[in-house]
Amino acid sequence: MTPLVSRRAVLLGAAGGVLAACSSRAPDRRPDEGATTAAGVxxxxxxxxxxxxxxxxxxxxxxxxxxxxxxxxxxxxxxxxxxxxxxxxxxxxxxxxxxxxxxxxxxxxxxxxxxxxxxxxxxxxxxxxxxxxxxxxxxxxAPDPVVTSLWTGDVMLGRRVGAGMAAAGDWELPFAQTADRLAAAGLTVGNLECTLSREGRATHGGDSFGADPRALAGVHRAGYDILTLGNNHLGDYGPNALVRTVSIARGEGFATAGAGADIAAAREPALATAGGLRFAVLAFCAVGESPEAAPGTPGVVWLRMPPITGPLAETDLAALEQSVRAARAAADVLVVVPHWGREYSHRPVAEQVTVGHRLIDAGADAVVGMHQHWVQPIEIYRGRPIVHGLGNFVFDMTFSEQVQQAVVVELVHWGRILKSVRAVPVRIGAGGVPRFLDPAGAEGRTILSTVWG
Structure with a gap:
């Protein structure tokens, strides 16, 4: 198992053990007065x-x-x-x-x-x-404590984003307008959509995303605890660079999920603590391109599914369900992060709904997806959220309004009980630098109406 990472940021609005919550997943009858429950006493x-x-x-x-x-x-x-x-x-x-x-x-x-x-x-x-x-x-x-977690979309620190940091001599530049808010959460999680090594052959030409490891300074500044790596660009410079990226990220203190030196390592959950809660995060890639991890073979966790990697593979999904059940035993909060769906679309493919439901049924508290570069809706299934698409976060795409619009999702926990899922609108500006938008402003309303429509 991956070692636990202890959160260093203070919690927002600790409840002091005074307030209380009931859950959509609560048992039919309450325990006796004074009994210890999942959320408190x-x-x-x-x-x-x-x-x-x-x-x-x-x-x-x-x-x-x-x-x-x-x-x-x-x-x-x-x-x-x-x-x-x-x-x-x-x-x-x-x-x-x-x-x-x-x-x-x-x-x-x-x-x-x-x-x-x-x-x-x-x-x-x-x-x-x-x-x-x-x-x-x-x-x-009674919940004890109140814990917030923030989930961002793709963080791509190479190509023009990397060139901008190098030119400015500022390796924290991409997070200049968002770091304080991200770091204030109890837990912060994002998808690292690039390698941290370019020692191999570029497999995607100009769309090969390789970053200078110094760019992790901004990721630290923004308070990220967990980086998911189960995506289609982690293999952009071959298997050696993939393994090296995992090693660098972990060596810098980040927990990682979704990729590793073999399938066993890639399937391990990233573990972190926040406010005394144990978080576990699993990640997988459903769009191919990065090599598939296997026994003795480095790569990412694959799930074959439409619209790119073929019909939904029951064996792949069953393996993911088993990973969820195994991680559930070690976690108070369990979240699965898929890289899935059709690019440049606000509509999830039908299999996203199917897979999301199966993962919730297996024991996940939330599913938080991305890859499409556009935001997609948030679905509530059995009282738990399936975020179909966060959109980009740090990215140098500028060819449409939609690729420069995103959300950061905030999960609010009262003890082990998930009380709320919130979407915070984001605009990505010059140099791939995001900023938070006023939800009540015109663009913020446009983004949120897509997410909740």
Whole structure:
């Protein structure tokens, strides 16, 4: 097993063991009072944030005041900002299923597929201790702690991005506008879409992505903990450069997943800790090009599936399901990162849905995919997210608006319970340097409407 990497960044909004959550994956009956559960200790009389929960598309740009929330929860308002107010059992499900509904609930009821509205600038999920409005809840499971994780798309540090860093003498340049926010998360994960060695023959001509290892300075600055390597460009300079890239990344302190000196190494999960939670990440490539790892042969983990590498291979998928089940035993949170789908499309291929569901059924808490260079929707399946496409993150493509638009996904955990999945819009500018967008701005709304549409 890969050694655990300890997170050095402080957590955002620690709950102090006071707040609580219930999960879409909770058992049918609660354990006895005082029993230890996956998320913490069962308590009575816990004070919980009082929130307005809406469909994620409806949440874009919305805020509320404390007076508005109090008016809705008092029962005196049938509507809020043009939305129909729903209370009681089923309210959250109604908000998740209809964009014109707002659920008046406490935060323990919130699940992925809904979003809470900030109140007077306070976020009840990531900073519940600072939230201004609470109510007592009879018996809930107390989360300890609150942990956020950020997931970025392809980080390509070669070609024109690498040339820009070298010319400026600044190996942190690609993260100049995003590093602080990325590093503030409990855990930060991205796909390294290049090699860190060019000792072999370039196999993709001008599209061979090889980076100077000094470019990892920016990756460090941005607080990345895990780099996924199961992609179609890790083999751009042959097997020796592939193995060397894995060695360099791990030698710099990053956990890696999806590639290795043989299939056993490539299938090992990347492991890291954040806020006392054990995260495991698996990665695979469904688009070919990089060599397939095998016994005694370096490469990446393959899954053959449309639209590029043939029909869905049941043997490949069964092996991935087994990897998920094996990693599940060592992790509080397990995420699978696929490199899949059709380039330059907002629509997932049907097999992405099939594979995503199978991985969730096998035990994954989330599936976070990329490769397409355009953003694709977020699907909620059995209360867990399948992010079909993050888009690029650090990349030198400029030939369309869509390749310069992306999202960073934030997962919010209360203890082991995944409470929320959020998409943060991104614009990639000159030199392949990304910046975060205002979600309520015109371009931010365009990107998020695609993700949640």
């Amino acid at each position: 069962l308590r009575s009389g816990v004070r919980m944030p009082v929130v307005l929960a809406v469909h994620p598309a409806t949440a874009i740009g919305r805020t509320a005041t404390r007076a508005e929330v109090e008016a809705v929860h008092s029962g005196g308002a049938a509507a809020w900002q043009g939305l129909r107010v729903v209370r009681g059992p089923g309210a959250v499900a109604a908000a998740a299923g209809a964009k014109e509904v707002v659920a008046a609930v406490t935060a323990d009821a919130v699940v992925p597929g809904t979003e809470v509205v900030p109140v007077d600038g306070h976020d009840p999920l990531t900073a519940p201790a600072d939230y201004p409005l609470t109510a007592e809840v009879a018996a809930v499971t």
